[in-house]
Amino acid sequence: MGKIISVANQKGGVGKTTTTVNLAASLSLADQRVLVLDFDPQGNASSALGASVQGDEETPTTYQVLMGEVTAAAAIRKTEIDHLDIIPANTHLTGAEIELVGAFAREAKLKNALAEIKDKYDYIFIDCPPTLGLLTVNALNASQSVLVPLQAEFFALEGISQLMTTVKLVRENLNSALEIEGVVLTMVNPTIKLTREIEGEVRNHFGEKVFKTHIPRNIKLSECTSFGKPIVLYDVNSKGCIAYLDLAREFMARNRRPEQDLKGNTSNEQANVEHPQL
Numbered sequence: 720m721g722k723i724i725s726v727a728n729q730k731g732g733v734g735k736t737t738t739t740v741n742l743a744a745s746l747s748l749a750d751q752r753v754l755v756l757d758f759d760p761q762g763n764a765s766s767a768l769g770a771s772v773q774g775d776e777e778t779p780t781t782y783q784v785l786m787g788e789v790t791a792a793a794a795i796r797k798t799e800i801d802h803l804d805i806i807p808a809n810t811h812l813t814g815a816e817i818e819l820v821g822a823f824a825r826e827a828k829l830k831n832a833l834a835e836i837k838d839k840y841d842y843i844f845i846d847c848p849p850t851l852g853l854l855t856v857n858a859l860n861a862s863q864s865v866l867v868p869l870q871a872e873f874f875a876l877e878g879i880s881q882l883m884t885t886v887k888l889v890r891e892n893l894n895s896a897l898e899i900e901g902v903v904l905t906m907v908n909p910t911i912k913l914t915r916e917i918e919g920e921v922r923n924h925f926g927e928k929v930f931k932t933h934i935p936r937n938i939k940l941s942e943c944t945s946f947g948k949p950i951v952l953y954d955v956n957s958k959g960c961i962a963y964l965d966l967a968r969e970f971m972a973r974n975r976r977p978e979q980d981l982k983g984n985t986s987n988e989q990a991n992v993e994h995p996q997l
């Protein structure tokens with residue numbers, strides 16, 4: 720059964736899209752069937768996977784899917800990587816937030832649209848915009864879990880409390896099964912003392928929910944985006960690529976499923992360790 724995961728943090732530029740695209744691509748290399756749903760009008764995930772639709776009026780996008788104009792299946796596009804598909808987005812998606820205000824079951828539009836394709840994939844990642852409006856609420860309502868990229872910098876924890884309040888509200892009112900997939904520290908520079916201190920603070924606060932793998936600041940990760948390629952197709956030996964492959968391994972170990980064990984994918988990692996603060 721497909722697992723839907725929102726990649727969310729209302730703070731801009733913390734590595735949501737970079738994490739969505741590169742974790743998704745790394746999982747596909749491990750034979751997982753993965754879909755990236757671009758849910759940000761900026762369309763960064765689409766361009767990072769070579770599927771930009773800015774200014775394109777023909778190709779179906781997340782906007783049409785959300786508005787019920789096309790099925791999700793009709794909006795799926797293949798990427799350069801086997802087993803990795805995308806539903807792209809462009810600036811039209813901005814309008815959806817306003818157009819849906821008066822709609823019936825407006826918070827369930829995405830959930831309903833994804834129902835028919837959910838089981839075609841092992842994982843569906845939703846790259847959320849840097850806001851906590853109706854789009855992000857739709858994403859959280861459609862998801863089993865939320866993955867939170869966190870930039871190791873001052874006030875990182877203060878920023879995240881707003882997101883946690885939204886998660887709590889979604890759990891109470893719409894989707895009681897919503898879990899925290901984990902927190903991924905991004906753009907880490909281990910040589911800077913302050914960064915190390917912040918990383919320690921975040922690990923103290925969120926405990927086992929923080930992935931052991933952190934993503935270092937690595938110029939290759941920003942370069943590959945402008946070439947429309949995930950890091951695995953751009954520089955497989957870069958520190959950034961190695962980190963995302965490690966993250967994918969850790970992610971799969973946490974999500975280990977009985978049928979994977981039968982195929983021989985074993986791991987000693989503990990699956991989904993709970994933490995009281997989440």
Ligand SMILES: Nc1ncnc2c1ncn2[C@@H]1O[C@H](COP(=O)(O)OP(=O)(O)OP(=O)(O)O)[C@@H](O)[C@H]1O
Nearest residue numbers: 731732733734735736737849906935936937940941
């Ligand atoms: N580990 C990293 N090392 C170096 N640059 C990075 C790293 N992660 C992300 N970047 C760069 O930082 C910028 C912001 O990253 P990204 O677009 O992934 O963040 P975001 O949270 O999706 O932003 P937004 O909130 O605008 O959607 C981008 O230019 C990206 O290429």
Ligand SMILES: [Mg+2]
Nearest residue numbers: 735736759763
């Ligand atoms: Mg983004």
